[in-house]
Amino acid sequence: MTGKVPGVNSKTRLWISAAIIALAVGYLVILGVSNGSMYYLTVDELLEKKASLMGQTVRVQGVVAGGSINWEPGPIRLSFEIQSDSGVSLPVVFNDIRPDNFESGREVVLEGRLREDGLFAADNILVKCPSKYEAETAEPAQRDAGERT
Amino acid sequence: MIDVGRWALLIGFIVNVYALLAFVVGIRNGERKSIESGKWALMASLVMSSIGMAVLTYLLVTSDFSVRYVAAYTSSDLPLLYKVSALWAGQSGSLLLWFWTLSLFSVVTVFWPQRDAAGLIPHVGAVLAAIAIFFGYLLAFVTSPFEQLALPLREGQGLNPLLQNPGMVIHPTTTYLGYVGFSVPFAYAIAALINRKADAAWIRVTRRWTLAAWLFLSIGIIYGAQWAYVELGWGGYWAWDPVENASLMPWLTGTAFLHSVMIQEKKGMLKMWNIFLIIATFLLTIFGTFLTRSGILASVHAFGESSLGVYFLGFIALTLALVFWLVVSRKEVLAQENGFESTLSRESSFLVNNLLLVGGAFAVFWGTVFPLISEAVRGQKVTVGPPFFNQVMVPIGLATVVLMGICPLIAWKKSSLGNLKRNFFYPSVSALVFAITGYIAGLTSPGALVSFTVSFFVTATIFLEVYRGVRVRRRMTNEGTLVALYRLMARNRRRYGGYAVHLAVILMVVGITGSSAFHTEKAVSLNPGETVEIKDYALKYEALEWRREGRKEIVFADLIVSKDDETLGILRAEKVYHPGSDQPTTEVGILGGLQEDLYVILAGWEKNGKPASFKVIVNPLVAWLWLGEYLLIIGTVFAMWPERRALHSTAWVADRMPVTALAGRAER
Numbered sequence: 111m112t113g114k115v116p117g118v119n120s121k122t123r124l125w126i127s128a129a130i131i132a133l134a135v136g137y138l139v140i141l142g143v144s145n146g147s148m149y150y151l152t153v154d155e156l157l158e159k160k161a162s163l164m165g166q167t168v169r170v171q172g173v174v175a176g177g178s179i180n181w182e183p184g185p186i187r188l189s190f191e192i193q194s195d196s197g198v199s200l201p202v203v204f205n206d207i208r209p210d211n212f213e214s215g216r217e218v219v220l221e222g223r224l225r226e227d228g229l230f231a232a233d234n235i236l237v238k239c240p241s242k243y244e245a246e247t248a249e250p251a252q253r254d255a256g257e258r259t
Numbered sequence: 260m261i262d263v264g265r266w267a268l269l270i271g272f273i274v275n276v277y278a279l280l281a282f283v284v285g286i287r288n289g290e291r292k293s294i295e296s297g298k299w300a301l302m303a304s305l306v307m308s309s310i311g312m313a314v315l316t317y318l319l320v321t322s323d324f325s326v327r328y329v330a331a332y333t334s335s336d337l338p339l340l341y342k343v344s345a346l347w348a349g350q351s352g353s354l355l356l357w358f359w360t361l362s363l364f365s366v367v368t369v370f371w372p373q374r375d376a377a378g379l380i381p382h383v384g385a386v387l388a389a390i391a392i393f394f395g396y397l398l399a400f401v402t403s404p405f406e407q408l409a410l411p412l413r414e415g416q417g418l419n420p421l422l423q424n425p426g427m428v429i430h431p432t433t434t435y436l437g438y439v440g441f442s443v444p445f446a447y448a449i450a451a452l453i454n455r456k457a458d459a460a461w462i463r464v465t466r467r468w469t470l471a472a473w474l475f476l477s478i479g480i481i482y483g484a485q486w487a488y489v490e491l492g493w494g495g496y497w498a499w500d501p502v503e504n505a506s507l508m509p510w511l512t513g514t515a516f517l518h519s520v521m522i523q524e525k526k527g528m529l530k531m532w533n534i535f536l537i538i539a540t541f542l543l544t545i546f547g548t549f550l551t552r553s554g555i556l557a558s559v560h561a562f563g564e565s566s567l568g569v570y571f572l573g574f575i576a577l578t579l580a581l582v583f584w585l586v587v588s589r590k591e592v593l594a595q596e597n598g599f600e601s602t603l604s605r606e607s608s609f610l611v612n613n614l615l616l617v618g619g620a621f622a623v624f625w626g627t628v629f630p631l632i633s634e635a636v637r638g639q640k641v642t643v644g645p646p647f648f649n650q651v652m653v654p655i656g657l658a659t660v661v662l663m664g665i666c667p668l669i670a671w672k673k674s675s676l677g678n679l680k681r682n683f684f685y686p687s688v689s690a691l692v693f694a695i696t697g698y699i700a701g702l703t704s705p706g707a708l709v710s711f712t713v714s715f716f717v718t719a720t721i722f723l724e725v726y727r728g729v730r731v732r733r734r735m736t737n738e739g740t741l742v743a744l745y746r747l748m749a750r751n752r753r754r755y756g757g758y759a760v761h762l763a764v765i766l767m768v769v770g771i772t773g774s775s776a777f778h779t780e781k782a783v784s785l786n787p788g789e790t791v792e793i794k795d796y797a798l799k800y801e802a803l804e805w806r807r808e809g810r811k812e813i814v815f816a817d818l819i820v821s822k823d824d825e826t827l828g829i830l831r832a833e834k835v836y837h838p839g840s841d842q843p844t845t846e847v848g849i850l851g852g853l854q855e856d857l858y859v860i861l862a863g864w865e866k867n868g869k870p871a872s873f874k875v876i877v878n879p880l881v882a883w884l885w886l887g888e889y890l891l892i893i894g895t896v897f898a899m900w901p902e903r904r905a906l907h908s909t910a911w912v913a914d915r916m917p918v919t920a921l922a923g924r925a926e927r
Contacts, residue, residue, distance in 0.1 A: 124607060128614055135618035138651040139625055146647030150630055150640035169642055183863035183872040184784050207782055207862030207874055210492065211842050221644070 153194035176214040204232040264314035271307035272395035282385035308359040325411035334417035351404040358394040360439040376464040382450030420837040426486035434479030438544040440472025445541035492845030494876040499648040505547030511620035515613040664717030686719035707776040756898025766887030773880025780876040803868025812836040832861035855879040
């Protein structure tokens with residue numbers, strides 16, 4: 111039908127526009143992945159690859175070790191250890207408020223970096239629901255929750 | 260009683276199998292009787308699932324702890340409302356809710372068909388029955404809500420305190436209504452495809468279903484965000500969590516579908532595309548349910564791992580295979596009637612809208628399943644977080660918003676450059692002025708500046724459209740402005756409802772921009788009497804106190820809020836300890852206003868509250884999100900409301916006219 115460029119009809123132009131949008135979205139996705147992606151590791155995997163991952167922001171999954179929680183509301187610092195299935199522990203420090211639902215035995219996913227001194231500095235804590243509740247909501251806990259001292 | 264429930268679900272499964280067979284036989288042999296009995300079988304499914312719901316409710320309310328579900332989600336001291344809402348708190352109960360809703364919608368669809376598409380009903384019924392068979396099977400054989408414990412518990416484990424508030428009664432139900440609602444247009448699409456009748460009849464007939472499903476899903480999503488903001492106490496409302504994404508994806512494709520069907524209705528184009536879109540939307544609702552139940556992705560909503568994931572994947576795979584076969588065998592039907600005549604036309608801008616929305620859905624999908632793919636391909640799980648989603652979705656979102664402003668002003672078929680200039684002059688110029696003024700006034704963050712400017716632009720185009728419509732109408736009828744406005748809107752509910760919804764989206768965009776770009780927070784430890792300052796607020800912590808409410812124990816702190824030396828009031832931040840749970844929930848203190856929310860979380864305390872730690876957050880413009888939510892509801896309901904003179908052709912013709920002739924047309 112009518113087209114401003116001879117030989118290139120409207121249908122072709124529409125396909126071209128569609129391709130441009132698809133490419134643009136694809137580009138954004140690729141860019142986003144390269145900027146925003148991080149490894150998702152278990153405690154064992156993190157410690158295994160300690161050397162290569164030092165200082166890199168990663169996600170680590172583990173279980174909060176019983177009796178390891180030390181929440182200091184004064185300096186606002188949460189220290190604890192997470193364990194893998196095999197019992198290997200990793201000490202963690204989180205300089206923000208203790209999340210709701212955060213307690214021993216809970217499965218957590220931490221986002222942060224492994225420091226030179228072997229401590230894992232967490233920026234975010236995601237608390238997974240305990241298995242006793244089949245359906246539950248837990249917060250993407252970055253802040254809040256307290257403990258009766 | 261429990262046996263009644265179990266049998267009801269078993270029979271419910273069987274009647275749906277019967278219904279499918281009856282419909283298929285009826286279609287094959289052209290027997291009306293078969294089809295009628297299929298319809299009544301769907302009715303029987305509704306009856307059976309209702310019995311199932313009633314029995315489960317009874318068991319929950321009477322706290323029969325011999326039933327696993329009741330023991331897992333309730334306790335005898337749970338308030339009645341939550342004993343009832345526990346119905347959908349768990350896996351099997353929520354599946355039962357789905358099954359019941361599907362049965363209800365199926366009955367409404369086959370017993371009250373619209374004349375236009377009555378011939379499709381047997382096929383529609385068959386598809387709906389097939390979907391119900393899947394859920395019925397799960398309920399009868401795989402995960403029954405009526406499973407009994409070998410040893411009945413003396414007391415139930417109680418409902419998670421986080422679920423014990425009114426919001427959790429609304430959010431899951433509306434989301435489910437949205438999900439299941441899309442099954443009906445999906446069934447019609449499949450029916451149309453089978454019958455080789457890809458004209459717009461199926462779209463006209465399902466228009467209100469689609470709108471209603473979309474409305475419920477929108478409410479579910481936004482309300483979920485609102486609930487998270489107010490109840491969960493982390494200061495945000497959206498975390499790009501896999502389950503949040505799971506609800507967003509069908510919403511995106513559903514929105515695209517809502518728009519592209521208008522093109523098929525008016526121009527007979529995009530038939531294949533529309534069928535694909537609704538199929539994708541339906542499959543995404545199932546996929547979303549799969550994500551929440553399979554436990555394959557770490558998420559806040561994790562329902563826990565179960566083998567159910569396999570069933571859902573199987574259902575999706577089967578559906579995809581069937582659809583593929585259908586489309587291939589009926590390819591010739593879906594050829595477009597009209598081609599796009601001009602790149603610069605409303606049709607093509609709708610198509611761009613669709614591409615953006617579907618592109619967005621794809622991006623969200625990619626980000627959500629990325630960990631699974633990377634693990635399969637590279638053996639190492641790699642996740643993407645909010646930075647990915649924000650980086651991709653913000654540009655797409657802004658582009659879609661710009662389109663929202665441009666599209667209504669472009670004519671169907673072809674727009675000339677002169678046309679465009681006339682329509683866009685005022686909004687563009689004023690938006691530019693706005694941008695410059697904003698920049699000078701200190702709004703230098705580029706993302707926020709672009710976002711606000713674009714929002715202003717779209718608002719200007721909407722107001723311009725309304726203004727023009729009223730002005731033209733007044734010339735013809737000499738009515739007063741308000742009367743003209745009212746009559747104009749009342750006679751073009753689709754159009755003006757649509758404008759209202761677009762305006763609602765703008766409100767939400769403004770809210771999202773404000774609270775993302777200008778969010779400030781502070782974590783502090785305060786001794787009694789000390790003050791924390793944030794922005795131009797000062798919050799003085801007085802003391803930590805304790806009170807009892809029913810069986811809950813509440814530790815709270817009152818903070819005196821002042822701004823510029825003027826006392827505004829007291830904010831109370833609490834930690835609530837529920838019976839039977841060690842871990843408290845958070846009640847945040849919010850001082851909300853149009854301009855911003857002051858948000859305080861009581862984080863913890865040393866002995867006697869000396870010191871207590873808090874997180875204080877200032878979230879600008881958050882209220883606009885909720886305002887947008889309410890306007891969205893009003894706009895959609897308005898668009899759905901039947902017009903007094905429901906003459907398809909009149910409205911259809913009227914909408915094809917440029918706005919200048921609109922007022923005159925509508926008078927007839």
